[in-house]
Amino acid sequence: MHPEFEERQPDWRDSVQRFEVMLKNQERQFFDLDTYEHIVEHYIGEGNWERALQACDFGLEHFPYSLELMLDKAHLLAQNQRFDESLEILDRAALFNPHDLDVLFMQGGVYSMMGEYDQSVEVYEQMLLYIEEEEKDDILFQMGQAYQNGGKYEEAIEQYKKALQYNLDNENALYELAFCLEITGQLESSIDFYNELIDRDPYSHNAWYNLGIVYSKLGQYQDALQAYDYATVIKEDFASAYFNMANAYMNLERYKEANEKYLLTLRNETPTSDLYCHLAGSYEKLKDFGKALEYYREALKLDNQWDEAWYGVAVCLAVEEKWIESLNCVRKAIKLNEHVADYWLTLGELEYKIGNVFSAIEAFEKAAELDPEYEDIWLKWSLTMFDQGQFDKAYEVIQDGLNELPDNATLYYRAAAYLFHGGDYKEALLNLEIALTLDYSAHEQLYVFFPELEKQKALFKLIEQYRK
Known part of the structure; x- marks a missing residue:
């Protein structure tokens, strides 16, 4: 937050209160342009889009040529799916601010929200004529998104690759490129592309990381490990690479190494329920059910709606032959997510253990129905x-x-x-x-x-x- 704005925050709050009183009493008060912009910003921050739109309308009555207010209003209208009105405002903004990149960018976004992907691409192509070289990767990425949303994956792949020619570290482009390559069955052929990126910049941790992802998706885990390893040598705190290394080790049934990499991920990343569950899973494979139980419970401390953690706790308790406690936990997992066959299978086994044969059969039937x-x-x-x-x-x-x-x-x-x-x-x-x-x-x-x-x-x- 800008220091000057931080100092004036009480004034903005006072202005918002004055604006509320004005609306309530159906009065007219004068606010300068800067104040209107901050009132709108306040309401957008609160998620009160209706009131933010009212503030835009009042502001534009006094300052009809304000680009900021026009952009805010166009954004709010688009969020309310009033696309034609949004584009009308943006056309007006473009009339007073020809070739303004913010206007063009929002126009492209609105067309995309409307499902008019070809028109969205046309706007982004126009932007490329005026934008600085170092910012072109973002626009090419947006073009890729428009093509992808329109189901034109080949064209999307082309734009993502172009984006990476400008900026090899555009993580969004790398991620979406991998998705499109996978969905079009081009993962194997993409290895040469990633190697070309690495030849261009051998110290790009993102290029090595994404090469690892491709190898992982192809089931070539040993090659994936090598790529992830290079990524972590270049960027020692690269938590995502350590996490994917751990997953590769799990697939290779090298559970001790997987466990070590999950712990390294934990050291370099804020803990999440997902990470704790993966770490617990590696302890489970190592038959250290006490540690596994500890980390499944850590996952539940962060999010007690995490069904995988409840299931993990159930499995660990079952190993200790605590059938009733285990049964209660697997039921919680099923309540949160009833579409996992493993949960129902374990429920069936536990019901049978405690003598509920009919309930066990029902659970097995449900598991078989799911998978x-x-x-x-x-x-x-x-x-x-x-x-x-x-x-x-x-x-x-x-x-x-x-x-x-x-x-x-x-x-x-x-x-x-x-x-x-x-x-x-x-x-x-x-x-x-x-x-x-x-x-x-x-x-x-x-x-x-x-x-x-x-x-x-x-x-x-x-x-x-x-x-x-």
Whole structure:
């Protein structure tokens, strides 16, 4: 805030009060242009757009050529979706201030809000004729946004790339470029582009960082780690790069290194619930459930509406066999977000643990409805039936799963196990044959369902015949 304005703040508040009295009493008082501008600014800051518009109208009665008031009024009208009136004001402003960049910029924005993206681009192209070189990247970015919003991703990509030619550190352009490249299936081909940017400026931490993002999205995590590492060497406090490094390590199942990078992120960034949950997740993978629980709770201190944190707490409490407490936490997670299959799956397991079989089945059904291709749902749901000796029902659940995942060897092995236990040996052998054909090496999972040594030997001989 400008020091002079800070000193005069009481005067502005007094002016706002006088303006309120004037409106209430339907009087007319004189305010100078500077005061009108600050009254409008005050109401905009409060989110009182109706009163801000009134202040603009009164101000323009006395100062009809005020560019600032015209821009404020145009902005307020556009926010209220009164686009034609907004453009009319901007046309008037342009008449008195030809080629004014603020006027042109707002015109482009209004056209974009109207969905008139081609006209928006035309205005921005006009701006490029008058704007300084060092500011062109922002306008090119806006052109990219207009094309992107209009579904013209190729044109958007072109503008974002041009923006980066002017300013390699335009983070918005880098981010939106990556999004458009991904949505158009050009991620792999974009690697050369990012390498060109790096050749131009090897010390651009943003270029290295975005190259890392591309590699991450392509599943090339080792290459991503190298790119993120360069970014953090150049910018040692680059929290986002450390965070993405941690995610890459998690995908590589290198949980200790992931944990270290999440901690580095925490050291260089204001904590968020999301960061705490990721950090807790790395501790969870390291089987340090005490630490995981600690950080999930830290996440909830920042935002007790964070469903992932409630779910994380539930998982950690379940490890400690605190079934009731865990159940309450997963229910809170579901109340906040009922569209996550994992939440319902865990709810089903917990309900079954405490003996609520019907509630467990309802939860498994909901999980399967949300994500029918999630293998674990069918396995854990059917296991509850098997544990109760309901072999036919267990097999029916697996059959439903096979309708969704017809080439899943694990489901066929499980079907064979249930059928053997149910005494349907012919059907069991058919399912076993299919499972062995799909993935012979996975057959050992069958032995868990036949702990008796004699049965294991018989099963082994049977499986050996199929190998031959």
